[in-house]
Amino acid sequence: MAEGLEPAPVLREINELAKRGRVPVRYVGRRALETEARTEGPQGVLAHAQALPEWDFDELCRGGARPPFLLAFDGVTDPQNLGALLRSAEGAGVTGAVLPRHRTAHITPAVTKAAAGAVERVRLALVPGLAAAVSRARALGVWVVGLDEGGDQSLFELAVATEPVMLVVGAEGAGLSRLVRERCDVLARIPLKGSIPSLNVAAAGALAVFEVSRRR
Amino acid sequence: MAEGLEPAPVLREINELAKRGRVPVRYVGRRALETEARTEGPQGVLAHAQALPEWDFDELCRGGARPPFLLAFDGVTDPQNLGALLRSAEGAGVTGAVLPRHRTAHITPAVTKAAAGAVERVRLALVPGLAAAVSRARALGVWVVGLDEGGDQSLFELAVATEPVMLVVGAEGAGLSRLVRERCDVLARIPLKGSIPSLNVAAAGALAVFEVSRRR
Numbered sequence: 001m002a003e004g005l006e007p008a009p010v011l012r013e014i015n016e017l018a019k020r021g022r023v024p025v026r027y028v029g030r031r032a033l034e035t036e037a038r039t040e041g042p043q044g045v046l047a048h049a050q051a052l053p054e055w056d057f058d059e060l061c062r063g064g065a066r067p068p069f070l071l072a073f074d075g076v077t078d079p080q081n082l083g084a085l086l087r088s089a090e091g092a093g094v095t096g097a098v099l100p101r102h103r104t105a106h107i108t109p110a111v112t113k114a115a116a117g118a119v120e121r122v123r124l125a126l127v128p129g130l131a132a133a134v135s136r137a138r139a140l141g142v143w144v145v146g147l148d149e150g151g152d153q154s155l156f157e158l159a160v161a162t163e164p165v166m167l168v169v170g171a172e173g174a175g176l177s178r179l180v181r182e183r184c185d186v187l188a189r190i191p192l193k194g195s196i197p198s199l200n201v202a203a204a205g206a207l208a209v210f211e212v213s214r215r216r
Numbered sequence: 217m218a219e220g221l222e223p224a225p226v227l228r229e230i231n232e233l234a235k236r237g238r239v240p241v242r243y244v245g246r247r248a249l250e251t252e253a254r255t256e257g258p259q260g261v262l263a264h265a266q267a268l269p270e271w272d273f274d275e276l277c278r279g280g281a282r283p284p285f286l287l288a289f290d291g292v293t294d295p296q297n298l299g300a301l302l303r304s305a306e307g308a309g310v311t312g313a314v315l316p317r318h319r320t321a322h323i324t325p326a327v328t329k330a331a332a333g334a335v336e337r338v339r340l341a342l343v344p345g346l347a348a349a350v351s352r353a354r355a356l357g358v359w360v361v362g363l364d365e366g367g368d369q370s371l372f373e374l375a376v377a378t379e380p381v382m383l384v385v386g387a388e389g390a391g392l393s394r395l396v397r398e399r400c401d402v403l404a405r406i407p408l409k410g411s412i413p414s415l416n417v418a419a420a421g422a423l424a425v426f427e428v429s430r431r432r
Contacts, residue, residue: 080296084416093409117412156430193309193429196333200300203422206415210423213409214372 002030002044014045023047038109052107057125057133060096061140061164068142068164069216071209072098074130074180075171076201077105083114084202085169090118092209093216097122098166100130103177131179134168142166144184146176147208149198151187155208158188160215167212169205218246218260230261239263254325268323273341273349276312277356277380284358284380285432287425288314290346290396291387292417293321299330300418301385306334308425309432313338314382316346319393347395350384358382360400362392363424365414367403371424374404376431383428385421 005011018025030044037046061068071089076082082105089097105111112119127133134144142164147155168184170176175198181187190204198204221227234241246260253262277284287305292298298321305313321327328335343349350360358380363371384400386392391414397403406420414420 084419087412087416088419090410090412091406091408091415114416116416118410121411190307190426192307194306194334195337196303196306199307199422200303200330200332200418202416203300203304203418206419206422207426210406 001025001027001046002033003027004030005044011045039113052119052124055096055123055125057098057127057136058140060098060123060125061137061142061166063095063164066095067162068096068166069094069212070096070098070137070142070166071205072130072133072166072168073100073104074168074176075103075174076169077103078172078201079105079108079110080114081172081200081202083111083116083118085205086111086115086118086122088202088206089209090115090122092206092213094122094209096125098125098127098130098133100127100133102129103171104130130168131177131183134166134180134183137166138183138185140164143186144168145208145212146170146181146184146187147190147204148176148181148187149189151189153186153188155188155190155211158186158211158215160212162216165212167205167208169201169208172201217241217243217262218249219243220246221260227261255329268335268340271312271339271341273314273343273352274356276314276339276341277353277358277382279311279380282311283378284312284382285310285428286312286314286353286358286382287421288346288349288382288384289316289320290384290392291319291390292385293319294388295321295324295326296330297388297416297418299327299332299334301421302327302331302334302338304418304422305425306331306338308422308429310338310425312341314341314343314346314349316343316349318345319387320346346384347393347399350382350396350399353382354399354401356380359402360384361424361428362386362397362400362403363406363420364392364397364403365405367405369402369404371404371406371427374402374427374431376428378432381428383421383424385417385424388417
């Protein structure tokens with residue numbers, strides 16, 4: 001924590017949580033803290049944490065107590081969008097998220113902040129490429145639904161109940177890549193009533209994860 | 217347009233649309249264009265447009281051919297969120313949006329860009345304060361639904377069909393202001409299955425507008 005912060009309830013709460021979790025708190029000069037912080041506007045508090053655990057993709061596809069419900073990213077590059085999507089996914093009860101090592105934003109500090117805790121709570125699997133991951137998921141019995149504004153089925157009429165499902169969202173602007181689009185079991189579109197041809201990817205993804213969530 | 221741009225299909229399309237709409241195109245130096253641009257990364261093209269028309273709040277509450285379906289903002293301050301919400305609202309077929317003059321972001325260039333066209337397509341009414349607007353809407357027969365994580369009704373079980381509706385979304389973090397919360401007909405929450413207590417406001421708003429839209 002930065003020295004000389006104005007007392008505030010949130011700081012007291014952080015101190016108490018740290019004490020309860022046996023996390024040592026050190027006070028350092030404001031400048032030292034800001035040099036080390038990796039987000040903009042660090043607000044005087046910074047934590048050191050272990051690296052995020054990585055989950056095995058096959059394991060996520062096989063599921064455990066609950067049938068697999070995965071969200072996969074095919075080219076989402078805006079950290080705000082990726083963070084908001086992980087947060088929505090957590091709220092909808094996904095069992096894991098799938099990120100390719102390239103063409104998509106990584107879990108940066110900005111993503112972590114936008115995700116509001118979801119980065120630490122959603123199981124994340126990194127895969128070399130998403131097209132291959134789609135094929136692999138299907139081989140493991142997972143039904144793969146790509147979100148695509150040209151999809152032939154309405155998201156709101158998907159025949160999904162409790163089977164293993166992986167939703168795939170594409171890049172801002174360009175949508176799903178061709179290879180991924182070709183390998184999905186079904187392409188679902190969100191029926192729009194206006195004249196703008198698509199939604200923001202974070203809004204579209206929120207609608208999709210909650211649609212699957214409600215049908216379970 | 218900036219002089220010396222690399223030829224690209226999108227630039228040809230802009231030129232053609234301009235010609236069809238009888239909009240004169242001028243070529244200026246890159247620096248002159250960037251000085252005048254009001255967004256970051258202007259990409260070499262800039263348009264001058266008339267001010268947005270303002271709609272009368274009472275008129276939006278009375279509706280026309282379609283029953284009123286309004287989205288109101290109570291303290292949304294992030295331009296990305298406001299823009300994305302307007303875009304979702306357009307896609308869900310709202311008949312108008314309501315912005316208070318204070319405590320909420322205004323329609324800035326950043327909002328306009330994030331809205332991807334919705335700012336020009338959704339009827340916007342500015343009101344002095346949102347609490348008074350809620351009361352006025354109710355007096356005009358509009359059913360007012362506030363989105364609130366402590367709401368006692370599930371968004372997915374709202375008894376809404378074709379009646380006039382105004383959805384109200386609150387500020388990032390703080391949610392609805394007390395006065396607005398007290399004046400809504402009903403407070404609806406989004407049932408969450410994870411452990412993070414709320415969604416990003418743009419995700420929550422997208423779910424809400426599409427929920428009403430689907431029931432019409």
